[in-house]
Amino acid sequence: MSVRVLKPGLLTTVQDGGRPGHAALGIGRAGAMDVPAWRLANALAGNTQGEAVLEITLLGPTLCFERPAVIALTGAAVAAELDGQPLPGWTCCRVPVGAVLRLGGFAHGCRAWLAIRGGFALPPVLGSRSTDLHAGLGPFDGRALQAGDVLPVADAAALPALPPGDALHVATWQLDPRPWSDDGIPLALLPGSHRDALDEVSHRALFDPAGFAVSKDANRTASRLDGARLRLRTPLELVSEAVLPGTVQLPPSGQPIVLLAEAPVTGGYPRIGQLAAVDLPRLVQRRPGDAVCFRETTLDEAQQRLAARQRRLDRLLAAIAQRLDTPSHGNA
């Protein structure tokens, strides 16, 4: 069983939960840019083991399913057609053999995740099937998908609840994507080690509601922000130290950089903030030109919001698994 890539889209990569535990060797985590969206896509497809999915950026791929498959799409709403029929997101779909899925552009947001029942059976590298474009690690030697690529799919027990047939079959229920979508709110920023080194004007500019916009120079490693150029009171001579996804760095250009899932392991720029982890999925949906503004937060608040989201996610994952086990779930 496999999926053939007819057109690759703008930047389609294989991603799972990433490659933690190797940062001391200079190896970053990579992984899906939005962990809840990745987990929900897997759950909707009937996967429970953190399987690898496709991460789609700005313009989706065209894929041919060489066997019947069960798939699910989450993330921002991407135009999706299966053999000419619209394919809804945030639900469980069975697609027939030979079906061609065309994923197009996004009305809002810029990333979506496509999971397939069984997951992609590509060889893991250091315990992960995530693509690390910068380090060249992971499936296809760490590159984005190209036309002609064939993605093997692991065998998985068929979902008994989905009646056999040779047409597209969509579950009668759908998740509400709103709690998992970017609502455009200000992003919460923890203090960074060198925040106090910003001059007064720059400190105000960092939290200006008119804020910043994502620069066109954005990728899986970082979002650069256009807007006020921030300045330090006096230049800092820093030596490289560990950085994380969410770390906000200030290079000499004065243009802040927010590191994302494919963050390098170390960096030497002043760190002027750390994006609250719960707000990272919001930022990754902002495309070049979209507004970004920050508000101050505390570690306590950031942790409480993260824990609350985790509880919501765990409840939802359990509910999806239960629903997929219920024989009637697929009935129209």
Place this chain on the structure above:
Amino acid sequence: MTRPGIRCEAIAEDALLLRFGERIDVAVSAAVLAAAARVQQALPQLECVPAYASLLLRFDPLIWLSDGDASPHERVQAAVRAALEATDAAVAAPRMVEIPVCYGGAFGPDLDALAAHAGLDTEATIALHAGGDYRVAMLGFAPGFPYLLGLDQRLAMPRRADPRQRVPAGSVAIGGSQTGIYPAELPGGWQLIGRTPLRLFDANAASPALLQAGDRVRFRAIDTDTFHRLAETEPA
């Protein structure tokens, strides 16, 4: 952190950063590496990322939650403090890794420029670099790229004004007061003085990086024939 000279900062929901100093310094780096070894041994569930003057500790906040008032960061910090204060714990001596290097020629196109910069002849430059006692302070930039401390300061040389788009894998190089080895073909601005036939990084190997932070390193000058012979024995 109660230990003198170590500043502890909660930099993220799942991370603490311990700072041991502000600059690239052999003694500061040694303190970081000793702390990393102790913490890794006592608390293997933490991910330790040593850098020149700091140590990142990354943890799973859910594991470190408690019923009491202490936050996960406070609990990790207390456990780390206990690990650093446990003087009875034996920490293994650093490994010594010998790296064969073919200096100069096509493998080290900047060796002559380095010699001129140092005011030495080529042979003396090679002898000075190969005679050094180095330690891996950290890995970064790319998987398996070691930043080595211990370069004789006569060999310090600024990076190239025009970085190369492609530096071959195995290139031994000098950037400022540091020396390092490119583990893969990468863009880079360091001065290239030689090349090792050893493979520094292999994602599919049981131990993917040849060098780890804390390792001691010595270079051994080899000729071109030895380079090619050794290169043949390295896994592809």
